[in-house]
Amino acid sequence: MGLLVAHYARPHTEILTVPAAFANYGKVSKQQYNAKIWQDIGSNGDFISVAAHYNQNRNNFGGSPFRASAFTGDKSDRFYDVAGGYPCQVSQTSTPNACGTDFERRFNPSNTGNVRANSKFTLAERLTLSVDGAYQWVKANGGGTTSANETFFTDSTGFTGTGNYGGSFYFGRDLNGDGVLGRVTLLQPSQTNTRRWVGIANLAYEINDSHRVRLSYSYDRARHRQTGYAGFLDDGGTPFDVFPINDPVLDAAGNALQKRDRKSIAELNQIAGEYRGQFFEDKLSVLIGGRLPFFKRELNQYCFTTSSGGFVNCVPEDQQADYIATHPYSFNKTTGRATGSALPQARKLKYDKFLPNVGATFKITPEISIAGSYAKNLSVPSTDALYNAFIFPVNSASAYRAPETSDSFDASLRYTSSKVQAAVTGWYSKYKNRLVTAYDIDGNGTDTNLGPVKKYGVDANISYSPIKEITAYLFGSYIKSEIQNDAVTGSCAATSDIALAGLCYVQDGVAYLRTSGKRERSAPKYLFGGRLQGNLGDFTLGVQAKKTSSRYLNDINGEIQSVTLTDGTSKMIFPGAKFGAYTVVDLDLRYSLASVGMEKGAIQLNVSNLFDKYYVGSFSGGLDTLASSSSAFVNFGSPRAISASLIIGF
Template identity: 25%
Template sequence: MPAVISCDKMMVRCSALALAAGLLAVPAAAWAQQVTADPADIRVIGHRDPEGLLPDQTDPKAVSAISADFIVKQAPTLNAFQLVNLLPGANVASSDPYGLSTSSSLTLRGLGQDQIGVLLEGSPQNDIGYYYAYPSQFADAENVKQIALAQGSVDIDSPTVGGAGGLLSLTLDDPKATRQGLVDLSLGSYDLRRVFVRVDTGTIGNTGLKAFVSYSNTRADNWRGAGYDTRQHVDAKLLREWGNGNRASLALSYNDGNTSAYPSPTLADWQAQGRGFNHDARYTAGNTNYWRLYRAPFRNLYASAPVHVTLNDRLTLDSTTYLQFGYGNSPYGTELATTGNFLGSEELAQPIALPGAVDGVATVLGNYTGDQMRTGNVSKLTLQAGIHRITAGLWFDYGTDRVAQTYTAVDADGDPTDRWGYRSKAIRTADGRLLAYENQRTVTVTKAFFLADSIALGPRLTVDAGFKGVNLLRNGRNYLPGPQTRVRKDSFAALPRAAIHYALDDRQQIFANVTTNFRTPNEFTLYDSYAGGVVSTRGTDALKNEYSVSQELGYRYIGPSLSLSATGFHYKFRNRQLATVVDVGGAQVNSTLNAGGQTSWGVDAEIDYRPAKGVSVYVSGEYLRARIDDDLPVGGDYLPTRGKRAVSSPTVQIGGGGTYDDGRLFGSIAGKYVGRQYATFMNDESIKGYATLDLSVGLHLADWIDGKRTDLRINAINVTDPHVLAGVQSVSTNARDVVGRGGTVISGSAPAYYIGSGAAVIATVSRGF
């Protein structure tokens, strides 16, 4: 962070030096000033941001961030979604205090996590099929240098599709220049046990290479209900830097988890059972709610290789190549009969063999498996030509997604014979075919080009203009017998954008931007679904792409002891897409609802005050007004939804906290209030607002021992332990029966919710060597 400086003798010298230090956000190459000063004339005033909660920003858009200084004081198990919970617009619904379960969500300005691009070291982390990202699989917190959250848009060169909600970018810590290591040991509530070990090689001989590798192992009982979670994780990074800012790196992140899917109640379930709405601790014959039938094993490998090369004094090249592999199962308990089965539209004449069947019926594990591979590259050239900084680039992405809903036998104790749901071990028909509710493979190819120009019209004014063209092609095959064999959808979107940035003085900035985004329907909308041998949901390639236009107008103040940012925003959507989950014949099926048009506007704000060295007070807030523009078509009628509030869009959110670190004692406090959230388009069901509070306290012990880093900290998560519903897990059109515009009765269906996590305490010892 640039130092904030003052001058004892000459105010002119002070202003010029502050300008040269980079406090203004205009491209320096066009108008940088050369200033010299006697060091005796300069003194440092104010207090630097000790936690990186509001780092200096110069982008012409809303950006918030947290740094390693803040992350290291939090509970070491927290995932990236939980860590950004304090930032404006971030609504995190976590059903697990430790961040291990996949039963969680993040919305930004009312837009869900399938609308938020996620990058790790420049490589996309979103699922290629339906755009979700899973934070429990991301890098360990000890290795994260910064998490940046752009609430309103993605960068023009970001390799993401569907970023109307914004961009979450994780940057890994660079390997250290000297050989060293770090060990973290943690114990906590619900029998939590965690170990983390990191080793840095330092600079390796004369190669200029340096690297780190880390390993963590975490185990914790479920905080409610039976079961436990395990997670093993490996991060590694290899870095080479050479003259004039050139650098090349390779980052790897591997995750092996087996976590519990906490059941999501309806409002009626919650009112009747509260936190007692859980999976069963013991198995009895015919029981499909046994906890071992709901443990989700996943393995993922992410690799990213970003390169930055200065080709000459005006031209640079940036290129990131990435590769991903992933396989996992999201299982559930169900019953299967030996007769009366269908495979797609085909009725099976011969009975199937079911181990443990009683009177022709057996409890089985319903598997929902995904086998993904994704690779791609995004490259750009940046040319400084006078007042112009011109960027041109290409993005190519190729991904495959093999999805199957199959069935696996369960033994007499309720244990699945294969928890991974491998097709080779699944139940088959009498003639040897795979018995499946879904069975498909999709290839997604994304190609994009982008061109942008940043024009420095003076020492304070910069104007940006850009254009991105994106083509997304899906080719797939449905392996189930029936009328559908091949699917295909080809989409192209033109995405212009513009921005302006003006530095009022050496402290204040204003900015404005206009950004466009699009998203194709997820891959599952292309495929037929079957129930009882007939098509229950018709796959289609005719669904329109979501398209949005957003605007922001913002103000920043960057002071020696006080920084603040406020951004007004406005969105206009066409064909707003909302993901949900529906139950079809006992199987959980991903579905997408077209909510038509939507208009949203509001204000985000954050303030960071540093009254003394090592002390930071932070407050954030958001006001959001999100309204549905159209009546929603349901069957042959229309729900009267025009003017209703958008789902999962709380009107008010307020976050606040403080940190303290005097070099010996440190601690933090963080609270968040989230307002009422609607779960249906008709606004006939909602959950109340709620608040959470986290605390931490710790000691730096290095000076008392041998000078090497030794920290002891205690983190208390959700200390007030409110018994609340934390967010909407699956939306519905209407919870109660409604008379449509055409006079027909449209039956209601109940939404489902996340139960807010309970309180937990973690003690951690960190030791460097």
């Protein structure tokens, strides 16, 4: 018998009085639709199901650029007006003002949909096949505005044209109709359109009640079309359309200009297998497995690459011949340096490696057990990092981007009884070519290869329920992160904040950052917390708390400090930042409506951040990101909030 389950979330719009950025601007519009069809097959639990989901979001950016309160914890700085003013009026001349350009007024819209199929078939008494598949579609962007040029682009080579050069648009026509070729504020987000197919097949065979084997195959193919068109703003600084790709701004010749233009295919074919066995009257459980992933990247760059930092010049096709003639490309094999503009091109890259994993659990007594495991892992460089290498010839050593590999070990001691569940786990991970990704505010990723990194720590938790109505839970983690080598950097200027703090040096003409022995950015030293919950009839009351230690903004672990210069004067420098530790307490109360005939109904009250702690939840960071950097931003934790929900189940 088939079962149809459908869910509809009504479209709604909210004007948020306390947006995530805590500025006087914030708007969210959301609509969501879900549906599912389920068909049972026979009496073995076999089935086929098909589900679909569609979600549409329209919202502005959360977080904010760095504010002094990110370090001082001064709560009075939490709420503020956007710098450009709101409401405001966009300049009607060719000299732009700040209206509509604020970080908080950047939009992050998305249209996403997927269709998912799941199934399970019993092929024989102990042989089971499951097949799952999905198709996903995404249209999304993120980013802000630009002061676009109405003039043509010209440089010292004699080239003149339209396009996007050095991150700036040049349209060669009057965009706002004032009769003057100056500049005008336009929307310029980074657009991504994704089509993704996923398929997973698992074949499981139970040799007997104590021994099982499984073989699986996974397929994942995603087509990413990444563009960067420009769009117009209305008089109040709001985009006419948050998706400029729908109606992009054209240049004088009718070309739709953009700041990036590339198409990528990310494909994975993976086979995996595992054996699970139990021995000595089920006291010993063993897992032996492995997987062999084959990653393939098909990259198509339609713009000219000008640096290894990901900078490109996007030239309309009708002007590319002139641009190539005036901007010749060259590569010095001896120094490994490239100059000029690398041509639009396509590349194919492949990564594969056998990745074993083993684990075992042994019950010393019915309550006490020990366990251990080992796994080798592989992480492929991001597509952004791979595109950055296009400045180098395809077969050169400089063009190669190594994948991250790691070996991870853990060992634990566990105790389980009717009233107590507890575990202590020690873990160790050794990385080669540790890849850490930082995202800029336009949604483009940049990879940092930290080289070898060691991480280790201890996780512990205990849950105690003296009576069924009361449960107490405690957890804690200690994390050690240690970068092994100093990282190469572009320069170490003697007057820079990083040099004044003694965090960089030059050796044999190469500049290095002092990252050896430092912690990875964003990695806290410890986390701990707990929850106390009581069940009193129809009422459930819970309180929980979590403390997070301080975290560094960058991998050189620099802190804001005062230094004495050679002339004897003092200077405040900003080689980085260390965000302080914070504790958040939440409270929840739930009342079951079962006593009034609604078995699956309840009323729930939640209070988050009970003591209204002001803290930095997450932040952008990089290898040597400075606290004074204009590109750095933080996401402040949400202030105290109270919410009530009526839950009705069918």
